[in-house]
Amino acid sequence: MPHPSPPRGAAARASHETARLLAFDTSTERMAVALVAPHGAWTADEPGGALASAALLPCVHALLARAGMALADLDAIAFGRGPGAFTGLRTSCAVAQGLAFGLGCPVLPLGSLLIVAEDARIQRAPQDAAFEVDVAMDARMEEVYAGRYRWTEGRWQELAAPALYTLEAFAAMAADGPGAVAGSALAAFGERLGLAPQRARVPTEHERAAALLRLAQAAHAAGEGVDAALALPLYLRDKVALTTREREAVRAARDAAAEAPR
Template structure:
């Protein structure tokens, strides 16, 4: 401000004042007021709003269920399954050499039954064996191709555990341990032992392996199985105990 400026222009410079929080608001609940927080009209709506803000919406709860496509060609049958939460669809037909020409069509039919577009899958699963080489290669190639195109993970599932799960409904009540034996041709069998845990999931007791018939028979004579699933007993008959 120049010295020749009129006196009315010469105003004192305002100095910054230290910040003060001011008086604390009066409590609306607590021991001093005799009102509990549950009955407080100020606190209860705020807590209710926070609970609503953090709770998932109906659409989010629906998306918590994974959308899966599962393929299995490890046996003589071709099996395809799709699921979206509680909705499930399965397709089973003859596999073998015809699996590669039918697997895509069956997969699309199963997905259509569940109203799941291919682009909205969360993962693709396949039976990873042990089993027939041609069937394993077919299921693995289709699963990896779909997952790569969609940018989704691939889930490799124990094929013998799939047989154990499929036979669960036919197991005697109280049976917790099960052997699965499948015909591997050339007088051999794929076999593994599983135990049903308390949470309802199968646990591997003896890992899947390729057995000769004498070796598998000796194993079962040493520790007789409580139950056997699979087609090995029907294929080899009296050669297995």
């Protein structure tokens, strides 16, 4: 009769310092993948969007190969749960859930807007004890995904949960708010966001995968791992199943936005 397999994953290596974590996010046009183990960390920032569904797993295996690791070595899998592009969120959640089920390890759901906030913090105030930022990401169709976050006492607080805003509604919420503003909506909509001139702006991300990895490590250290069945996306639009005409309208709006001057 075969002996039971020895414990693996989080049960075998509970220490945060020795955790082996895989993290990825495909909620935007950039795909972020990161890996950390006691002997190092590896990151990849690659084209995402429609490419993510085909590119994510090969990128994961490439990072594992660079680290000399196998999937079975992982203690937990972190993933960007959204908000963001519908197809990208489905890719991230499906891959996280499938891998975690197969490996018997927990998942760490991470807010995709918080990744932008963490990257902005490192760009603007890496040594500051306090930092506040409104994150606004281009959601297309004249809307933004936005949330407000504060860094204090070495951790993030969510001051305003992620929500879908029209440009007018976001301007009313964020025009005179404290702190910086970060995210792709700055380049997409510019002055139409109605921000006060004195507000600091962080329009582009510097190292999304590195920011993702820091959040994954913090979540693991805080014991935020959950069952693989809870690898679920955060959708903010009222409908996710569109009619043919609606899909055509969305496609036309996206094409127009892509061709507009930035």
